[in-house]
Amino acid sequence: MNTPTISSSNCDNCPIRHRAVCARCNADELVELDAIKYYRTYEAGQTVIWSGDIMSFVSSVVSGVATLTQTMEDGRTQMVGLLLPSDFVGRPGRDGAAYNVVATTDVVMCCFRKKPFEELMERTPHIAQRLLEMTLDELDAAREWMLVLGRKTAREKIASLLSIIVRRGASLTPNSIGENVVFDLPLTREAMADYLGLTLETVSRQMSALKRDGVIVLTGKRHITVPNMGRLLEEAGDDSDGGYLV
Amino acid sequence: MNTPTISSSNCDNCPIRHRAVCARCNADELVELDAIKYYRTYEAGQTVIWSGDIMSFVSSVVSGVATLTQTMEDGRTQMVGLLLPSDFVGRPGRDGAAYNVVATTDVVMCCFRKKPFEELMERTPHIAQRLLEMTLDELDAAREWMLVLGRKTAREKIASLLSIIVRRGASLTPNSIGENVVFDLPLTREAMADYLGLTLETVSRQMSALKRDGVIVLTGKRHITVPNMGRLLEEAGDDSDGGYLV
DNA sequence: CGAGCCATTGACAGGTCTCAACCGTGGTGG
DNA sequence: CCACCACGGTTGAGACCTGTCAATGGCTCG
Numbered sequence: 076m077n078t079p080t081i082s083s084s085n086c087d088n089c090p091i092r093h094r095a096v097c098a099r100c101n102a103d104e105l106v107e108l109d110a111i112k113y114y115r116t117y118e119a120g121q122t123v124i125w126s127g128d129i130m131s132f133v134s135s136v137v138s139g140v141a142t143l144t145q146t147m148e149d150g151r152t153q154m155v156g157l158l159l160p161s162d163f164v165g166r167p168g169r170d171g172a173a174y175n176v177v178a179t180t181d182v183v184m185c186c187f188r189k190k191p192f193e194e195l196m197e198r199t200p201h202i203a204q205r206l207l208e209m210t211l212d213e214l215d216a217a218r219e220w221m222l223v224l225g226r227k228t229a230r231e232k233i234a235s236l237l238s239i240i241v242r243r244g245a246s247l248t249p250n251s252i253g254e255n256v257v258f259d260l261p262l263t264r265e266a267m268a269d270y271l272g273l274t275l276e277t278v279s280r281q282m283s284a285l286k287r288d289g290v291i292v293l294t295g296k297r298h299i300t301v302p303n304m305g306r307l308l309e310e311a312g313d314d315s316d317g318g319y320l321v
Numbered sequence: 322m323n324t325p326t327i328s329s330s331n332c333d334n335c336p337i338r339h340r341a342v343c344a345r346c347n348a349d350e351l352v353e354l355d356a357i358k359y360y361r362t363y364e365a366g367q368t369v370i371w372s373g374d375i376m377s378f379v380s381s382v383v384s385g386v387a388t389l390t391q392t393m394e395d396g397r398t399q400m401v402g403l404l405l406p407s408d409f410v411g412r413p414g415r416d417g418a419a420y421n422v423v424a425t426t427d428v429v430m431c432c433f434r435k436k437p438f439e440e441l442m443e444r445t446p447h448i449a450q451r452l453l454e455m456t457l458d459e460l461d462a463a464r465e466w467m468l469v470l471g472r473k474t475a476r477e478k479i480a481s482l483l484s485i486i487v488r489r490g491a492s493l494t495p496n497s498i499g500e501n502v503v504f505d506l507p508l509t510r511e512a513m514a515d516y517l518g519l520t521l522e523t524v525s526r527q528m529s530a531l532k533r534d535g536v537i538v539l540t541g542k543r544h545i546t547v548p549n550m551g552r553l554l555e556e557a558g559d560d561s562d563g564g565y566l567v
Numbered sequence: 568c569g570a571g572c573c574a575t576t577g578a579c580a581g582g583t584c585t586c587a588a589c590c591g592t593g594g595t596g597g
Numbered sequence: 598c599c600a601c602c603a604c605g606g607t608t609g610a611g612a613c614c615t616g617t618c619a620a621t622g623g624c625t626c627g
Binding site: 265280 | 572573574575576
């Protein structure tokens with residue numbers, strides 16, 4: 076395992092301090108959380124959690140990208156969550172994991188022992204409030220995703236995924252002001268296919284098509300430049316304003 | 322409209338008393354909820370909420386069935402939620418509605434004025450706790466649905482939808498013990514298509530196919546008998562035990 | 568240099584959509 | 598009273614998009 080060293084057990088320097096499940100906690104509450112927390116690291120490709128596992132912890136993604144997937148008996152796989160820094164993993168009150176969690180890049184997790192975390196939640200409204208807020212956001216994201224899966228064409232699906240990654244990464248890579256948006260795909264073609272309910276061949280073909288049509292510029296396989304974000308949003312079939320204030 | 326009379330302003334007789342957002346509330350908390358609540362009824366086909374509307378209330382479905390849908394500019398529509406009795410509508414902390422809500426049967430809603438409800442939530446952990454629990458359940462349902470939308474065939478999608486309706490209706494129509502499961506579809510073919518990301522023609526064809534193959538028996542358009550529930554679950558591509566205790 | 572992985576591209580098959588005709592029921596108005 | 602329409606549903610024929618199977622290319626690493 077790479078660099079298991081945890082430089083900051085200190086929440087003050089934590090990159091997700093004000094966005095994760097602990098966002099609303101005050102100093103006293105952080106002390107309580109600190110007592111039940113530990114860090115774990117995972118290498119790219121490693122499975123963090125197997126569906127059905129008994130979970131002894133819940134956790135927050137500190138850095139890196141992981142996926143939440145569901146698999147049918149015959150192997151068909153659907154991604155049901157894309158876990159970026161600050162996202163929460165696990166369900167308080169449930170023992171078994173419902174999904175597979177796989178690290179797609181090297182990942183650092185901030186884990187809380189489950190039992191004490193649940194007890195802490197009982198008497199710390201700040202945690203439960205934040206978790207409710209985050210869960211409602213995830214539910215909205217899942218519903219937007221359902222529209223993508225159910226009603227969009229392959230080309231629109233790809234454009235939607237790229238838009239979502241840009242939107243979610245905006246806070247991480249603060250260069251989304253000008254026209255040119257640049258980012259690295261944290262997913263393989265296969266993972267993109269699992270996200271979008273497509274085959275990896277169709278993903279590849281549509282990526283090539285968007286490239287050919289000048290919607291995106293591909294440098295290597297993963298480095299992407301979007302010359303015109305409005306155009307990408309059009310291709311995604313979304314309202315051209317992106318749904319948020321312009 | 323059938324029986325718009327609200328016989329019970331009294332929570333004790335409420336059919337969703339122990340399943341809705343108020344499930345954990347004690348007598349004192351119910352009194353507070355009672356002060357900010359009112360009932361509304363909607364006829365089948367009526368739109369309850371338009372996406373983008375300013376919401377002055379949140380609510381629980383008391384009886385009937387409603388749908389939560391999202392629509393693209395060109396009219397493509399995806400259902401993102403199926404609202405059955407006890408389900409919660411609205412998002413505390415957000416002013417605008419994100420989805421359309423349409424009554425598919427006559428519906429009774431128990432509405433709470435939004436501002437006071439939010440204030441009550443702040444000081445009543447029982448409500449926030451229950452809402453978190455319900456939201457996590459909805460998120461799980463949305464993720465199961467994503468697998469259906471992204472990876473299942475039309476035939477599997479239909480079988481999955483019927484299974485879900487049976488499972489959710491089990492508590493409502495307590496006849497799911499024996500082999501024969503009987504129920505009425507609360508959805509038109511078009512609504513089923515919007516649920517599953519299909520066209521209504523494909524839904525109709527697959528319903529006919531399942532009927533022809535003896536998986537279901539159709540009486541009229543909406544009345545369904547499932548002679549062998551295990552068979553239906555197989556057709557849905559799910560684990561044969563249905564995920565729950567047999 | 569070969570192995571393994573990720574990705575691209577082609578040819579073809581097949582599942583679902585599109586367009587269209589038709590059926591049965593219930594309500595309505597001449 | 599009955600023609601007529603609206604509505605939900607079924608079925609057919611053909612087109613098209615995406616999946617399947619297969620071959621190939623580029624890259625990294627041992």
